[in-house]
Amino acid sequence: MDTYQDPAAARKGFFTDTTLCIGCKACEVACKEWNQLPADGYEYTGQSYDNTGELNGTTWRHVAFVEQLRGGASNDPHDGVLRPESGRWLMESDVCKHCTHAACLDVCPTGALFRTEFGTVVVQEDVCNGCGYCVPACPFGVIDKRDTDGHAGKCTLCYDRLKDGEKPACAKACPTESIQFGDVDDLRRRADERVAKLKADGMYQHVELYGRDENDGVGGMGAMFLLLDKPEVYGLPPDPVDATRELGAMWRAAGYAMAALVGATLLLSAGGRA
């Protein structure tokens, strides 16, 4: 077909199945390697095997390790209760959610953040001037301003690799297919099947598909996660909302405040020049 550019590609994304994650951090390493991101330093957090800590401007994949030795939602391995038979070790490779309604993209004043033909959200590093607005805007705490070069950074879903028909580096490196890459529609189907199977097997008390619901506060996520506990246990917000949803109401409130400013100044000025 004669189009002057490629027709839009299907929306791409991740389905991260945490039941398959073995905590090898190959995704973290592959991401750093491919995207040429600086190391985080050798700091030990004492928080299970997690010495990465968080997603930020130079860490775009982060494996969370949750030790639950009492079978509940406790993260504290030092509570003195050691019952390995009732314990479990949750691992989850976290990443940018590439939201349908992305707050970072909405608030970016320069247009540095944009929506790609793959439906992903990417920072143009040569445009970003490091205003930092996207940082508190993200409901997941993903994007961050980097100290090294002053601009914002986050997962691009390996935009450069996608353009060449390759899968993102993390998904390529994952040895257990805990990180699955593909068309979001396919991934949703696959994830639904997996959840149905796990529920039928009855092995886990809590199986939750995070980011699947298109009616959630961000209009559904391009990166979904199969979780075995509540999202907050993994450091994910239980009900994230794109703040821009209420922007109309915020401007309305500001409008009343503007009217109050003008009204008050008029009234107070009426005292004349005495």
Next chain:
Amino acid sequence: MSASYYGRPVVKPHVWKPYIPLYFWIGGTAGAAAVSMALERAKGNDELATVQRNVALAGALTAPVLLILDLGVPLRFYAMLRVFKPSSPMSIGSWVLTAFGGAIAGATVSDVLGAKPLARALEVVAAALGPVLATYTAVLIADTATPVWREARGELPFVFVASSLAGAGACGTLFAPAASARPARRMMTAGAFALAATTRLMEKRLGRFMAEPYRKGPAASLKGGADFLSIAGGVLMRAGGKKTVVARVAAVCVIAAGVLERFAVLSAGKVSAGDPKYTVEPQRKRADERASADAVRN
């Protein structure tokens, strides 16, 4: 106590340096000063009108410097005017600040060159943009995932307007001859009391749990200082404001109160984003309520 991942933040605290709360005050004060300028001009109180225009001009010249200093890549400041993006309060603010600065500077230059009608017209333009300049910063911070800002989205614009009104009034009181500064002194007094009242209202609406970041930790002392100085300034003005010295001391108190309040808001925002409970607890409640509503329906 809600579950969390090693107590780590869920959302990222803002990364703005102290230039930003300072700009919030300066920009707001400049905006309110422009409104006052236009009204005084219309009334024929040219003395106060010109002082307020100079206040607005000083603000409009300082503001871009502060904003550029805060950027991660300052040399790319021009990227702010690369697009006009209604979904970004910062984009709207950048354009408004640029237009405001142009109008105020243009009005000043026109007056110097003797082009009075142009000067008056540009003053009207600046006065129309002033209220936006005084409030857009409230929308800007409310439009984030920072709990104490987002949950106060209805009240923050009023807090910022009160501080701007007080700031412009205080500057007018400081710099205009007492004979023509009466409207400015009234603005200052009203603004000071309004600042104390609106912050109180904001905390009340946030509720005991969500207002915590304003009541303990680093924001509490900033806010305490702002409360004390705004009320002290207002009371001082009511009691002995007829004396120029007293009025000037009150003006300094009120300016300090406004600046401290902006720092308190930014500091409370940082605290509320830094502790996951402020993000998780309200969201968990929402999610549970929705789940039980779904369970009832099915």
